[in-house]
Amino acid sequence: MSYDKAKQNRINHGLCAKCGDPTDRTVYCSMCTKICTEYNRQRRAKRRELDICCACDNKTENNRAYCQKCLQKIREYRTADKLKAPRGVCVTCRTEQCLPSLVDAKLYQRICKKCYLKKAACTQLGSVKYWKQLLRKLENQQFCCVYSGDKITLGVNDSIDHIYPKSKYPDRAIDPSNVQWVTRTVNWAKGCLDHDEFIALVRRIHDRF
Numbered sequence: 001m002s003y004d005k006a007k008q009n010r011i012n013h014g015l016c017a018k019c020g021d022p023t024d025r026t027v028y029c030s031m032c033t034k035i036c037t038e039y040n041r042q043r044r045a046k047r048r049e050l051d052i053c054c055a056c057d058n059k060t061e062n063n064r065a066y067c068q069k070c071l072q073k074i075r076e077y078r079t080a081d082k083l084k085a086p087r088g089v090c091v092t093c094r095t096e097q098c099l100p101s102l103v104d105a106k107l108y109q110r111i112c113k114k115c116y117l118k119k120a121a122c123t124q125l126g127s128v129k130y131w132k133q134l135l136r137k138l139e140n141q142q143f144c145c146v147y148s149g150d151k152i153t154l155g156v157n158d159s160i161d162h163i164y165p166k167s168k169y170p171d172r173a174i175d176p177s178n179v180q181w182v183t184r185t186v187n188w189a190k191g192c193l194d195h196d197e198f199i200a201l202v203r204r205i206h207d208r209f
């Protein structure tokens with residue numbers, strides 16, 4: 001039996017494709033997944049250090065993981081993959097409904113509530129694992145901006161504010177207790193101000209007009 005056939009045979013029988021132990025996962029058991037992940041992590045780190053593409057052996061530019069050619073291929077592959085999602089369905093998970101506000105957005109932005117929150121958690125707090133916490137916060141705020149009280153609609157006017165701004169408090173940049181939902185307008189105005197500075201500014205403006 002060829003290697004690929006043997007591997008497929010194992011998968012079909014609910015066995016790990018690598019070690020052959022029974023598993024309830026799709027391809028590899030949890031132990032083999034862990035070993036593979038760690039191996040890949042080290043391989044990538046080493047290649048990045050040497051400016052070698054992680055997919056081929058070409059040189060990379062600008063400290064990227066892949067060379068220009070591979071990046072182009074990956075992009076094409078991803079686009080083709082996202083185009084498979086029917087209209088109104090999330091292009092990332094392809095199971096949930098796309099946020100109504102994003103149905104007509106650019107291809108890559110047509111995502112569901114969960115994927116949207118995961119993306120926000122990743123960019124604002126450095127990990128997707130905080131997405132549920134972000135949702136709970138938004139629900140606790142009753143989908144209203146902390147400062148203006150305006151209604152917040154995901155994909156339209158939502159923004160995540162760092163109560164203690166990242167620029168002045170880098171140690172609190174990925175602290176989930178340091179964020180709150182505000183409208184984009186409010187966040188632009190607040191910028192790098194902390195809560196007290198922002199309120200003082202708003203008061204000064206209010207008193208003059």
Ligand SMILES: [Zn+2]
Pocket residue numbers: 016017018019020021028029030031032033
């Ligand atoms: Zn295994």
Ligand SMILES: [Zn+2]
Pocket residue numbers: 053054055056057058066067068069070071
């Ligand atoms: Zn490459």
Ligand SMILES: [Zn+2]
Pocket residue numbers: 090091092093094095096111112113114115116
């Ligand atoms: Zn999704």
